[in-house]
Amino acid sequence: MRAALFLICLICTQLATAADPVPGDAAPALLGRDQHGESFDLAQWHGTVVVVTFWASWCPPCLKELPVLEALQKQVPQAELRVVGVNIEDASDYRRILKHLGQSELTFTNDRRGRIRDRYGVGPIPHLYLIDHEGKVAFEHVGYTPDQLDGFVEEINELLRRRHEALNAPGAG
Numbered sequence: 001m002r003a004a005l006f007l008i009c010l011i012c013t014q015l016a017t018a019a020d021p022v023p024g025d026a027a028p029a030l031l032g033r034d035q036h037g038e039s040f041d042l043a044q045w046h047g048t049v050v051v052v053t054f055w056a057s058w059c060p061p062c063l064k065e066l067p068v069l070e071a072l073q074k075q076v077p078q079a080e081l082r083v084v085g086v087n088i089e090d091a092s093d094y095r096r097i098l099k100h101l102g103q104s105e106l107t108f109t110n111d112r113r114g115r116i117r118d119r120y121g122v123g124p125i126p127h128l129y130l131i132d133h134e135g136k137v138a139f140e141h142v143g144y145t146p147d148q149l150d151g152f153v154e155e156i157n158e159l160l161r162r163r164h165e166a167l168n169a170p171g172a173g
Contacts, residue, residue: 020121028119032109133163
């Protein structure tokens with residue numbers, strides 16, 4: 001009996017570890033359905049830098065982050081940069097929030113059941129992942145404050161520069 005419990009605990013620990021991508025790991029691909037009902041799969045955006053932020057309307061730093069990401073998305077074509085906001089609230093709150101936000105350049109998905117958070121190993125929010133053009137986690141930020149946002153923009157610009165260099169390297173594309 002003890003051996004069986006130990007084995008179960010070991011398997012659960014391994015599964016939990018595998019679900020928490022760190023810089024250098026491939027990012028979990030499925031991010032749910034966007035505000036238009038389309039499935040958002042990172043594989044469709046290979047070659048694009050993707051920002052994935054987990055947020056909620058009751059999180060003040062999240063609400064300060066969204067306008068910064070919106071402004072960035074307006075400046076950079078979606079073929080180069082895609083910002084996805086994964087809302088963690090229930091479906092009715094999510095729909096209400098989308099109405100309040102109105103037209104947005106950002107892509108929003110809803111994770112009311114926590115499946116996407118589990119794949120990414122998300123605990124506290126805000127929680128932001130920067131994914132490079134190869135689909136790998138480049139940076140992860142947890143529980144940050146609004147004064148750190150400028151540094152994130154610098155990291156995004158660095159990833160866009162690397163993307164540009166890779167696409168323009170001799171023998172590329």
